[in-house]
Amino acid sequence: MNDSYAEWLVKRKNPAYNIVLKAALVLLCAISLVLALVTPFGIIILTVVGIASYFAFQSLSQEFEYLVVNDQITIDRVLGKARRKKGWEGSLADVQIIGPVDAYQVKDQDKQGIKVLDFSSHQPGAKVYAIIYQKGGNWEKILFEPNHKILDCLRQRSPRKVIL
Numbered sequence: 001m002n003d004s005y006a007e008w009l010v011k012r013k014n015p016a017y018n019i020v021l022k023a024a025l026v027l028l029c030a031i032s033l034v035l036a037l038v039t040p041f042g043i044i045i046l047t048v049v050g051i052a053s054y055f056a057f058q059s060l061s062q063e064f065e066y067l068v069v070n071d072q073i074t075i076d077r078v079l080g081k082a083r084r085k086k087g088w089e090g091s092l093a094d095v096q097i098i099g100p101v102d103a104y105q106v107k108d109q110d111k112q113g114i115k116v117l118d119f120s121s122h123q124p125g126a127k128v129y130a131i132i133y134q135k136g137g138n139w140e141k142i143l144f145e146p147n148h149k150i151l152d153c154l155r156q157r158s159p160r161k162v163i164l
Helices: 017-038 042-060 104-109 148-157
Strands: 005-011 062-069 072-079 083-091 095-100 115-118 129-135 138-144
Touching: 005 148, 017 042, 062 148, 083 129, 083 138, 095 104, 104 129
Parallel strands: 115 138
Antiparallel strands: 005 062, 062 072, 072 083, 095 129, 129 138
16 A cells, blocks of 8 residues: 655744733733632632633644645644644545645635635745635635645645645
């Protein structure tokens, strides 16, 4: 058998508002701690704010794991380096084209009303690729940043669909 396997982890660039949001959450926790010492309902407020802050801090740090196994492409979202959520999964048979976002072949497949899923790092200078995917009547454009090993695996499986 000619099996192929590749994986790649990309960290999303933290936006500027992350620092402000984290500072606001810490301030809100401090205020709720003072309320917990002063009022009887403060403990409930402290618990709610603490749990909300925990989940907010986890979702502010995002990474994307790209995984190619034979004809399956999977993109998982890793939140806070602890929780994993399925971002997107598809078969190479339903992929129309894979190539750089600025390639004319990708732009030709770009349709109005296409659903765009962005799994890129937003780093300046990063080479972003697009997967144009059609399953039934649904069209999706998936943005991601593969390394050379993932591109080689995809090209080995379907050379006409992958543009380098």
